[in-house]
Amino acid sequence: MVKTSRRDTAVRDRADDDHDLDAPRPRRPKAGAGGRWWVGVGRVLLWAFIIVVIFNGIWFPIRNGFSLPSSSSADTETTEAPAFPEAPAAAFALRFADTYLDTSDLEARQSALVSFVPEGEVGSLNVPADGLTGENLTVVAVDILDDHNALVVVRADVNGEPMSLQVPVYSDGDALVLSGPPALLAAPAQASLPEGVSYDTDSQAAEQLRDTLSGFFEVYAEEAGHLDRYVEPGVSITPLPANTLEFHELSDIAVPSQSSTGDDDVRQVAATVLWSLPSGDEAGDGGNAGQMVQQNYLVTVVDSGSEWYVRDIQGAPHSFGG
Numbered sequence: 001m002v003k004t005s006r007r008d009t010a011v012r013d014r015a016d017d018d019h020d021l022d023a024p025r026p027r028r029p030k031a032g033a034g035g036r037w038w039v040g041v042g043r044v045l046l047w048a049f050i051i052v053v054i055f056n057g058i059w060f061p062i063r064n065g066f067s068l069p070s071s072s073s074a075d076t077e078t079t080e081a082p083a084f085p086e087a088p089a090a091a092f093a094l095r096f097a098d099t100y101l102d103t104s105d106l107e108a109r110q111s112a113l114v115s116f117v118p119e120g121e122v123g124s125l126n127v128p129a130d131g132l133t134g135e136n137l138t139v140v141a142v143d144i145l146d147d148h149n150a151l152v153v154v155r156a157d158v159n160g161e162p163m164s165l166q167v168p169v170y171s172d173g174d175a176l177v178l179s180g181p182p183a184l185l186a187a188p189a190q191a192s193l194p195e196g197v198s199y200d201t202d203s204q205a206a207e208q209l210r211d212t213l214s215g216f217f218e219v220y221a222e223e224a225g226h227l228d229r230y231v232e233p234g235v236s237i238t239p240l241p242a243n244t245l246e247f248h249e250l251s252d253i254a255v256p257s258q259s260s261t262g263d264d265d266v267r268q269v270a271a272t273v274l275w276s277l278p279s280g281d282e283a284g285d286g287g288n289a290g291q292m293v294q295q296n297y298l299v300t301v302v303d304s305g306s307e308w309y310v311r312d313i314q315g316a317p318h319s320f321g322g
Contacts, residue, residue: 093152101134
């Protein structure tokens with residue numbers, strides 16, 4: 001009995017072993033199996049998106065606050081610009097100065113001054129009869145103090161001497177009035193010219209241009225119908241009025257060796273012209289006949305390849321001492 005039991009047990013054990021060999025062994029699941037790692041990636045991306053949104057929501061307003069001017073500051077800068085009526089104030093002060101400096105008729109002067117000053121203040125502008133005279137009046141500056149106040153500087157020959165009259169003007173936005181009596185001061189200072197700039201000249205071009213410019217100036221003053229002969233095609237130059245000047249001589253001409261624009265076919269020529277004044281009557285035996293007037297010009301000329309033409313004519317700056 002004992003042996004049979006052991007044999008049965010061994011048979012069962014072997015059968016169990018065979019069964020174990022036939023059935024596959026269960027495998028251990030790998031990490032991330034079942035799509036779990038996609039869940040992890042999604043969470044990371046979600047948190048990254050949330051962080052970016054929060055960061056931009058905080059940083060952009062701060063950055064814009066530093067980099068862009070606010071509308072209120074722009075409005076402030078606009079309103080701070082002076083709105084004083086400069087041109088009307090200049091005309092107002094010039095009319096006042098002409099009246100103030102005319103003391104030949106005190107009664108008429110006082111009546112005229114009423115329209116420039118506040119009510120009851122005209123007496124503060126009284127001066128002795130024939131005490132002041134003013135000639136050659138002109139406005140040389142308008143010093144704006146704020147939106148309502150300015151000092152207008154009028155240059156004049158007062159009693160024969162160059163002086164300036166400073167006129168305080170007030171504006172209420174619609175009208176003007178003196179805010180106080182004017183003040184006589186020294187004449188405006190005279191500027192000093194800098195030394196002229198020296199440049200190399202082209203003597204060959206000057207020789208070529210002498211006849212051309214002499215012919216141009218002659219018809220420029222006397223024979224306007226022939227002006228096209230010397231003017232660049234397509235360009236229009238208005239001649240002098242008839243019988244105002246007569247060409248006498250092209251006394252000097254200076255042609256720079258190089259063009260200021262880099263185009264050597266275009267030059268600006270400094271020309272000195274002597275004009276004679278025509279007779280003051282038809283008989284030609286009176287007036288200013290024979291008298292000379294010297295004028296300086298800056299003439300722009302163009303080389304067409306075969307001859308020179310005039311493109312423009314104007315006064316010559318910095319021609320003193322040349």
